[in-house]
Amino acid sequence: MAADVDVAAAAQAEAAAPLKTPLHARHVALGARMVPFAGYDMPVQYPTGILTEHNWTREKAGLFDVSHMGQAFLIGPDHETTARALEALIPADILNLAPGKQRYSQLLNEEGGILDDLMVSRSLDEDEDGALYLVVNAACKTQDYAHIEARLPANVKLVRAEHRGLIALQGPAAEQALAAIAPEAAAMGFMSQRTIRVAGIKANVSRSGYTGEDGYEISAAASRIGEIWDTLLLDESVKPIGLGARDSLRLEAGLCLYGHDIDTTTSPVEAGLTWSIQKRRREEGGFPGAARIQRELAEGPARIRVGLLPEGRAPAREGAEIATPEGETVGTVTSGGFGPTLNAPCAMGYVARAHAAPGTRLDLIVRGRNLPATVAPMPFVPNRYKR
Amino acid sequence: MAETRYTKDHEYIRIEGDTGIVGITDYAQGQLGDVVFVELPSIGKSVTKGGEAAVVESVKAASEVYAPVSGEVVEVNSELEGAPGTVNEDPAGKGWFVKLKLKDPAELEGLMSEGEYQNYVKTL
Structure with a gap:
């Protein structure tokens, strides 16, 4: 018996010692099967297995460690300056992104191919005006950061949030489970972002995810994310879910996996992601590969x-x-x-x-x-x- | 008494006279995870030792089941088509894949005994 294809572990199995997320010891203690993924040693499944984990997330709430993903802040003097710096690299309208809102977009190359896909959010807090929070793919983060930094104006800086962990709570019971330890989470709308306390710990929470279900992504200091993870698992509706079920959930939800469904050869229009290119950007262009993308929008890919x-x-x-x-x-x-x-x-x-x-x-x-x-x-x- | 022999790729063959029932071991089903689809060969197909006898798919991967020895497929476990999870629940029993008519029983000599296989799994 031999595996031909391994979708969940598909990735960069690196020969060097794999990196560990702040929750690594917890996965091992929970009996997870660990696999190399994007340079990290990650849980592909826990003892109950992928089918059970998948169904649990659709019926209750699944808790995922996604701390391997890249978190960073773009920091400039004011929103317009930072937004315009990012808009030079992605086709989404960030200028008109309201405070406390999040948007999905893609880093594009000069041919309009996708270098990575990412989430961008703008803080609600006026003392953070000019800052944007980015979440990029684990396997792409080093290249992404280099790409972004090489193209920023002098007054906008990229700050890697290397000492933060990131977890996702997904499923119909996610709201109840999170609101029990972070009441403000209940009122958040889809694709909104707030800095709130979760189990008493300051966290950057967005109402979004990668499963097609309602849910949240919760970013907190790497030294504190374990406390949030542990507190959420005390709720009987919450169980830990590995990368295997994360992949089957996102596939059913029709969501793209970078390096598979989208890459440098595919444009956002070909990928069916035109919904993520707002009207102003479609008309004005001004992002890498705009000529190709505008042509594909007009004529069809x-x-x-x-x-x-x-x-x-x-x-x-x-x-x-x-x-x-x-x-x-x-x-x-x-x-x-x-x-x-x-x-x-x-x-x-x-x-x-x-x-x-x-x-x-x-x-x-x-x-x-x-x-x-x-x-x-x-x-x-x-x-x-x-x- | 029926004897069972094992491959390093985690197939077993349970010998019954000049035929053998082929499946995957409990270790293999555990590594594979939840089985969602099994592709079985047609009856009458000749398989060679180490060649593909069946395909087993979990949620995340497709894997080949190799023939432990050469032979002709005389029966397949069509129950698996409707209930592939049987491979996880009872790999050594109801979760078998194919029954082979052995071409050369001497090929069995190269396979591991139960005890040898258990020791082999401990090294993994």
Whole structure:
């Protein structure tokens, strides 16, 4: 028996001693199976296993350690200066990002390809005017920081928040569980961000996540994040969830995984992320690759990311070729697996635009055989964000 | 009495006369995690020692199940198609994959005994 593909651990298994998050000892004590991921030793699952963890997150609340992700602040003299510095690198409208709000965006290269995807938030507090908080992918953070720093004006600085931990609490019971130790969390809307006390500890909390469920991401000092983690786990509706279920949850939610569904060769338009490019930016441009992106917005991209539902039970995984029933190759699967909530396999991939309409019949080539599949809208499992 | 032999890739073969029942060990199912799909060969297929006999998919990965010895597939456990989780629940029993008619029983000599396999797993 030998693994061909390992989606959850897909990554940079680094030969050097792996880094540890502030919660590492807790994962080991909980009996997690640890795997190398983006240079860190991370929990892929706890003893109950991925299916149970996945279903628990959809039904109750899952707690994830995402401290491996990159947290940083962009700090300038005022919001407009900092926002314009970041807007030179990403296609989102940050100038008009209201205090206390968060936005999803992408760092772009000059060809409009995606260097990384990230979350950007603006503090509600007026004494933090001119500061933006960024969360980037673990595997990209070193390159991202170098890329950003090389392009900032002299009066805007990037400050790495290396001594912070980050955890995500996701699922229908997340609000009740967090509000019990941070009452202000209950009133927060989707994609909002507040600095509040969680179990008495000052934390930067956003109402967002990567599962399609309602939930929060909680950033606090690395020396204190363990206390928040422990306090949340005292709630019987909260269980720790590993990277394996994080991947199956985000796949069902139709969310992109950097390095798989998006990379330097894909544009945000091809990736179906045009919703994250606000009107002013579409019209004005002024971000890397704007010419390509504006052209793709006007004319349609040559290929587009679509959802795919294979018939039967066999999953189609990353790398599977996508063909028409007549045998013409029209694309490649970029993420795929078994959706526990869907109770069926699901996948996403890029196909030529002519084959992207929902309902289109295509074949996925799995182990040399043609697996019939249908183009389907995403998310595969409806989002339950707190609007 | 039926004898069971093991591979380093964590397949077992339980010998019954000139046939053998092939599955994966408890250690293997634990490493794999929740099994969500099993692809079985067609009856009559010839498999060679070390070649692919079946495919088992967990939530996160697809893995090949190799034939411990050469032979012809005479039966498959089609129950797994509707209940792949049986591989996790009872790998040595109801979670078997295929029954092979052995081509060369001498190939069994190269496989590990129960005791040797248990010692091998301890080294992992």
